[in-house]
Amino acid sequence: MGQAGETQVKRRRVFYIPGYDPFHPRRYRELYRGESAEQARISNYEISQTPKRGAGPYGWQVEACLEGTRTEAEIEVLVWSDIVRSSMSQSIL
Numbered sequence: 001m002g003q004a005g006e007t008q009v010k011r012r013r014v015f016y017i018p019g020y021d022p023f024h025p026r027r028y029r030e031l032y033r034g035e036s037a038e039q040a041r042i043s044n045y046e047i048s049q050t051p052k053r054g055a056g057p058y059g060w061q062v063e064a065c066l067e068g069t070r071t072e073a074e075i076e077v078l079v080w081s082d083i084v085r086s087s088m089s090q091s092i093l
Contacts (some may be wrong), residue, residue, distance in 0.1 A: 040064070
């Protein structure tokens with residue numbers, strides 16, 4: 001594994017901030033679902049995705065097991081369309 005005294009991260013909170021792409025946060029969840037399943041198949045590990053727990057409108061939970069080590073992540077999509085919409089209404093000229 002690692003050297004003595006080394007700590008493994010087993011829980012993560014991931015914030016995804018989309019750019020100027022016009023997609024609903026649901027699209028990112030579905031993209032993650034498909035691509036993570038394919039990567040798990042290729043790399044021979046287990047992964048599962050469940051609905052978000054707690055407050056906040058967009059996100060999901062992920063649990064994975066790689067070489068006997070279990071990890072989990074809380075994925076949160078931070079929507080900032082109000083800022084993007086405002087900046088897109090201004091001319092660049």
